[in-house]
Amino acid sequence: MKSYTKVSDILNLSNLIHQAIDIKQNPFQNAELGKHKTLVMLFFNSSLRTRLSTEKAARSLGMEVMVLNVNEAWQLEFQDGTKMNTHTTEHIKEAAKVISQYADIIAVRAFPKLKDKLEDETEIVLKSFIKYATVPIINMESATAHPLQALTDAITITEHKTQKKPKVVLSWAPHPKALPQSVANSFVEMMQLMQVDLCVTHPKDYDLKPDIVKNTEVIYDQEKALKNADFVYVKNWSSYKFYGEIRNQDESWTMTKAKLGNAKFMHCLPVRRNLVASDEVLDHKNSLVVEQANNRTYAAQAVITQILNRLKKD
Numbered sequence: 240m241k242s243y244t245k246v247s248d249i250l251n252l253s254n255l256i257h258q259a260i261d262i263k264q265n266p267f268q269n270a271e272l273g274k275h276k277t278l279v280m281l282f283f284n285s286s287l288r289t290r291l292s293t294e295k296a297a298r299s300l301g302m303e304v305m306v307l308n309v310n311e312a313w314q315l316e317f318q319d320g321t322k323m324n325t326h327t328t329e330h331i332k333e334a335a336k337v338i339s340q341y342a343d344i345i346a347v348r349a350f351p352k353l354k355d356k357l358e359d360e361t362e363i364v365l366k367s368f369i370k371y372a373t374v375p376i377i378n379m380e381s382a383t384a385h386p387l388q389a390l391t392d393a394i395t396i397t398e399h400k401t402q403k404k405p406k407v408v409l410s411w412a413p414h415p416k417a418l419p420q421s422v423a424n425s426f427v428e429m430m431q432l433m434q435v436d437l438c439v440t441h442p443k444d445y446d447l448k449p450d451i452v453k454n455t456e457v458i459y460d461q462e463k464a465l466k467n468a469d470f471v472y473v474k475n476w477s478s479y480k481f482y483g484e485i486r487n488q489d490e491s492w493t494m495t496k497a498k499l500g501n502a503k504f505m506h507c508l509p510v511r512r513n514l515v516a517s518d519e520v521l522d523h524k525n526s527l528v529v530e531q532a533n534n535r536t537y538a539a540q541a542v543i544t545q546i547l548n549r550l551k552k553d
């Protein structure tokens with residue numbers, strides 16, 4: 240693997256999942272692979288899991304890690320040809336090349352603004368690092384995708400499935416803030432690559448991007464969608480059609496134990512209790528959320544291992 244900026248960068252999903260599960264059994268099996276290599280992690284937005292799990296993964300491979308909260312550094316300019324006479328101080332053309340001198344891998348988190356669909360879909364921050372950096376890039380959640388989370392979810396489902404083709408339901412939930420579609424997008428893309436029976440359920444006006452959903456079944460009736468589910472992944476996202484808007488706050492979409500039945504419950508975290516899912520769901524033995532967060536480390540470690548092995552070859 241050269242870089243990991245989208246689900247489609249995965250060369251062989253089954254191999255990667257099993258590599259991550261193997262790393263989980265013995266996290267220090269490649270403790271020298273990253274010796275004298277540095278991971279620079281750039282955060283344009285907040286994080287708990289991604290920051291700590293990716294750092295832990297890199298350190299288990301012997302890497303040095305440097306973290307920069309970019310909003311505390313110089314304000315970057317991403318547009319080409321701009322006369323920089325307002326608030327931006329440094330152009331990405333210099334910044335990405337400079338950071339590449341300190342890093343062997345750069346990881347970037349940059350959320351969408353959720354104001355202008357076309358602008359967010361250009362993925363200008365992530366794509367600018369891909370364009371101007373001279374080292375591999377890892378996407379730690381961008382405007383439209385969260386591939387590290389999706390890999391984690393694939394690992395978790397693989398570990399917990401009890402049948403060859405489990406039924407997996409992605410169910411929307413209410414939330415007071417407008418959130419990106421990134422987690423849902425990458426989850427759908429990842430599940431489409433797996434041996435699962437996937438369906439997505441959400442209120443009208445919350446359809447995800449058609450290019451991502453493709454032929455995946457969409458059921459607007461949550462109760463119907465949840466029938467016989469083995470895994471229920473609950474997540475809020477703001478409207479894609481009415482871009483970035485909150486069109487619905489109907490708490491009848493909140494996940495309850497009665498609706499969940501015996502299915503395993505999944506969420507990427509952070510989660511708003513008793514709004515996205517009830518206490519009973521989150522505190523139940525069928526909740527996988529803490530284990531998912533643990534698997535973030537092994538997903539990141541498998542990805543970094545593949546990138547470091549590729550760097551060794553080049």
Ligand code: CP
Pocket residue numbers: 285286287288289290380388507508509
């Ligand atoms: N799931 C996830 O990406 O968590 P953080 O936002 O805390 O990194």
